[in-house]
Amino acid sequence: MQVWRVNTRQKNDTIEACPQSWERLGGRGLVARILLDEVKPDCDALGKYNKLILAPGLLVGHKLSSCDRISFGGKSPLTGGVKEANAGGITALNLVSLGIKALILEDLPEDDKWFILHISKSGVRFESADDLIGLGVYQSTEILLNRYGKHVSLALIGPCGERQYLAAGIMNLDKDQNPSRIAARGGLGALMGSKKIKAMVIDAQQGEKPPILDAERYKQAQKTFTQALKDHPQTKIYHDYGTNAMPGMSDGFGGMPTRNFSAGHFEGLEKIRGETMREMLIERDGEGKPSHACMPGCIIQCSNVYADENGKTIVSPLEYETVGLLGANLGIDDLDTIARLNWECNDLGLDTIDTGAALGVAAEAGLLKFGDGKRALELIHEIRQNTILGRVLGNGAAIAGKVLGVTHVPVVKGQAMSAYEPRAIKGTGVTYATSPQGADHTAGLTIRAKVNHLDPSIQANISRNAQINMAGYDSLGACIFAGNGFASAPQTIKELITARYGWEVSDNFLEVLGKETIRLEKEFNRRAGFTSAHDRIPEWMTREPLPPNQSVFDVPERDLDNIFEDLIQKDE
């Protein structure tokens, strides 16, 4: 496997062998290693010393169910710290088919010309993107697929990435050429925009599957893993209801962020929950699908295609976090409206979580009446039109709070919380506080644990384990839900890795990967100037009780400070 470097100032590329110290890392772990090795932690995140890294996970390449995810990374323009955001779709599969272990975009152009990067077996080609600038993600995708063919994969930004909005992400094609899979968090779309790259077109037609050293052993491990995943009860739930199976559960614990995180129960729950959505999609028929795979070979198929009452697609997919942040968090109980807001965010290339949180803050500032979907769409149009208000909102909840004079801002390290209230699901609150990534549910959710989520004394351990596991899965390129298969058949991780690469790895390879990843990330943040003061939930959440539990976030600060104490080892 190789490391491909693209210099965005000189407009050239180099191909190198993978350094030995990077070999056994992939995805999120590799992003952290490269950042620590090559990026000045105190650099300007939108300046010439930051790098945009694409790193497929270690298991990517063989359509193992739900294990072909791509990690994007860099110093976060939003948090100022380490950032990895991963996505499904086909980007990782194509990069690995070209033999790419990591693709690193470096430096900064000296002029304002925009480019497309065409990446194939012949190398990297810079092509003008003049005709795409200002266009939305959907139209850009159509043009790019017509130009380069339906076989390519794309990673592209929308107008918000071009404008370097801090809530901008990077969109990726799913297996059906829909640009729906976003590496959403932390403003990596802005980082790509700073390098004046509108899109990466990855043509793997001349590529090939990566080698497997012991095909028989791999096949056996794949079979065991696939069966374990198929048999896991969560697989059926995600298949039938998608991630939107979650509202009933989070609301059941009083943890559904409602009206700018002011309540944990949403009165409109029944209208937005997955059970209702599934029934609606089946009744509406047409283009809508309650189940859909974003990656080839995925047996879970938690994605969906959301169609209107005439059976015409509004957006694909409609996910829980979006329903939470652009729905309950705004007091909106109409799935069609939420889906339209979602489409607008996708087209603009925006993270729906930070955008939903920013709109919640705007509502508290009086710019939107909670529940007013029409006005929410108008505010998204402000973002599209690049008005001053639009710029405020498109830069995420933290900036919106500062400009609009709102103190109830649900962020950690400047990044908005996902759809789990930390005062009700306190373990996830610990994750928000202590993850080097900033507030991010994918860094370690704890809602599944059969514990009292309100007991502050037990949450740090639960969060720690979840964070280590997730950092491991993110490094393997495994979807969080593939973790159910691996949890039932944990030996298959070692078996798959050993069969594919010939490495002798320990039985607890997932934990080893996860710990190493977090250690590297913490070290990058330390050098960037982060201290324990950054590992805190907003103060108002420690004082203001959340109905209906009337709970505050009261996990002791020493638990937050000590959570990864054993991992800290300076890496000079």
Place this chain on the structure above:
Amino acid sequence: METIRIVVHLHTIAQKWSEEGRIDKINLEVKDGCTISELIKQLDIPLKWEDILVVVDQKTVSGDYQPQDRDEIHIIPAISGG
């Protein structure tokens, strides 16, 4: 024998279907002192105990929990996240 009235909310794949459509809520009269484990068995929920979360008043309860009159009980096939 004393009985109590409870409301059981069924989530996702624990929901049932009748000719009238999806059943997501059941009003029940059960004997006072029955446990959640017995209730799960009675309702024929097609999941093992370890794969279910039972939530009353926003808190997880154990299989030994004895519902109180007018409890709203959520039977949630557990998932890891969204």
